[in-house]
Amino acid sequence: ALTLGTSTGTIAINSSDWDIDATGAMTGIGAITSDGAFDTSSTLQAGSSNVALTLSTGFIDADAITLFAGGNGVGIATSATGLETESDGLSLLQGCSDTQILKWVESTDTWDCAGDADTGGATAWSAIGDAAGDGAIAFSTTAQTMDWTATTQNALTITDNALTTGRLLGLTHTTSVIADGGSMFRVSSTGIDTSTTTGVLLDLSSTASTAGTQFLQTYSGLTTGIGQSIVTNALTTGKALSIASSSLTSGNLVDLAVTGTAGLTNQKGLNISLSGANATGAQTTYGAYFANTHTGTSTNVALYTTASGGSNNYGLVVGAGRVGIATTGPDAPLDVLDAAAAQLRLTSADGSAYGELYADSSGELRISSSGADVRLLEENFWVCAGGSCAPSAPAENGNIIVETSIILNNNFRLKQTGATTVDMLDSGANVILTFDEV
Numbered sequence: 001a002l003t004l005g006t007s008t009g010t011i012a013i014n015s016s017d018w019d020i021d022a023t024g025a026m027t028g029i030g031a032i033t034s035d036g037a038f039d040t041s042s043t044l045q046a047g048s049s050n051v052a053l054t055l056s057t058g059f060i061d062a063d064a065i066t067l068f069a070g071g072n073g074v075g076i077a078t079s080a081t082g083l084e085t086e087s088d089g090l091s092l093l094q095g096c097s098d099t100q101i102l103k104w105v106e107s108t109d110t111w112d113c114a115g116d117a118d119t120g121g122a123t124a125w126s127a128i129g130d131a132a133g134d135g136a137i138a139f140s141t142t143a144q145t146m147d148w149t150a151t152t153q154n155a156l157t158i159t160d161n162a163l164t165t166g167r168l169l170g171l172t173h174t175t176s177v178i179a180d181g182g183s184m185f186r187v188s189s190t191g192i193d194t195s196t197t198t199g200v201l202l203d204l205s206s207t208a209s210t211a212g213t214q215f216l217q218t219y220s221g222l223t224t225g226i227g228q229s230i231v232t233n234a235l236t237t238g239k240a241l242s243i244a245s246s247s248l249t250s251g252n253l254v255d256l257a258v259t260g261t262a263g264l265t266n267q268k269g270l271n272i273s274l275s276g277a278n279a280t281g282a283q284t285t286y287g288a289y290f291a292n293t294h295t296g297t298s299t300n301v302a303l304y305t306t307a308s309g310g311s312n313n314y315g316l317v318v319g320a321g322r323v324g325i326a327t328t329g330p331d332a333p334l335d336v337l338d339a340a341a342a343q344l345r346l347t348s349a350d351g352s353a354y355g356e357l358y359a360d361s362s363g364e365l366r367i368s369s370s371g372a373d374v375r376l377l378e379e380n381f382w383v384c385a386g387g388s389c390a391p392s393a394p395a396e397n398g399n400i401i402v403e404t405s406i407i408l409n410n411n412f413r414l415k416q417t418g419a420t421t422v423d424m425l426d427s428g429a430n431v432i433l434t435f436d437e438v
Contacts (some may be wrong), residue, residue, distance in 0.1 A: 065090055082111030342368070 075094020076084050082102050084093055093102060096113035103114040148155035156222030160168050173182050178184065187201045206214045219227045232240045245253055256269050274287050292300040307313040324330030327337040336343040342356035355369040368376055380398035394401075407414035412432070417423045424433040 067091060068094070070094060077113040078105075078108075078110045080110050 068086040070090035077095035092343040290302040342358035347354040
């Protein structure tokens with residue numbers, strides 16, 4: 001061994017013209033400078049552990065390692081690391097074909113090139129982008145949720161430019177009966193403030209069809225259930241259903257039709273029912289409210305009913321309650337109010353042959369007709385004060401029965417004054433003539 005210097009001193013050896021070979025360990029060397037290659041058949045260790053190798057430009061990292069840019073027809077399809085070297089460069093496996101990805105194979109402990117639709121986490125979405133359009137997406141029992149936080153963009157947009165007889169979106173349920181609380185399709189929101197905005201939960205609009213059906217619901221299997229139910233238990237002053245149009249001409253805004261041949265008792269085309277206790281105080285509620293206020297030279301009909309085809313046909317039946325015409329507070333089963341014309345007209349020829357009943361401003365009942373006479377075709381005509389007359393009708397028919405007297409021209413009157421006498425009196429109640437039995 002050759003020892004130069006002491007433990008506290010150093011000696012510089014310039015080996016620019018010759019090589020240094022060491023079969024053992026070289027220790028205590030501060031730095032080695034070489035103009036050529038530094039070769040070692042052992043481990044090159046930097047520091048006290050195999051952590052980093054310091055270069056003049058920094059640490060060895062991706063910037064200091066040559067990466068293979070890729071090429072057609074080169075590379076392998078499997079490796080333990082999923083990496084390979086090509087042309088002194090490092091890359092992922094280059095032997096994969098189009099659309100293949102790297103998948104871990106536990107049985108061989110390697111990364112292999114494999115199709116995207118084989119096995120793995122991409123199965124649920126493998127059909128998306130399928131040109132044939134016949135793929136299926138199968139979800140497990142775990143709910144799939146899309147959380148969208150944007151304010152003006154669409155969370156999901158489905159566009160089709162070639163659809164004719166198919167469905168852009170079809171929902172099918174075939175395995176079991178949907179229990180109470182379940183649904184195939186649900187639109188729910190807890191954030192729409194309708195007091196200040198006019199947003200909607202479900203918007204169905206179409207500008208392409210002029211004669212087709214824009215929204216169709218078909219219940220081919222429903223027998224005793226409810227086809228469509230709207231429950232608004234929190235609604236106070238709003239509207240559960242609003243249908244409006246500013247373009248309707250001769251069509252129907254709402255069209256309800258029952259065309260079956262198996263109608264039974266209690267079949268209803270429209271059933272409206274209101275129940276429950278009203279709020280405190282005097283309240284007026286309406287089971288149905290109709291209004292037609294068109295302006296112009298038109299005839300407005302608020303309600304039109306017709307019944308035909310049966311053994312008994314009733315256009316209108318009021319089961320209970322009073323009917324008021326031109327009055328909102330009827331005082332009788334039928335109360336007709338009109339201060340300027342007859343309240344009731346009976347017509348046999350429209351506008352030409354009729355009779356009228358009306359009460360004048362003093363409450364007197366008047367009978368008039370468009371003909372010459374007013375005829376009473378019943379057996380007897382009774383004029384009774386307070387609704388009480390003689391206890392029995394006469395044996396013969398065609399009589400006028402007067403409880404008090406008959407007044408002629410508001411001057412003379414005939415009045416029964418005894419069991420067998422009738423007096424004629426003047427306007428001052430003086431007897432002019434007395435009729436008595438012989």
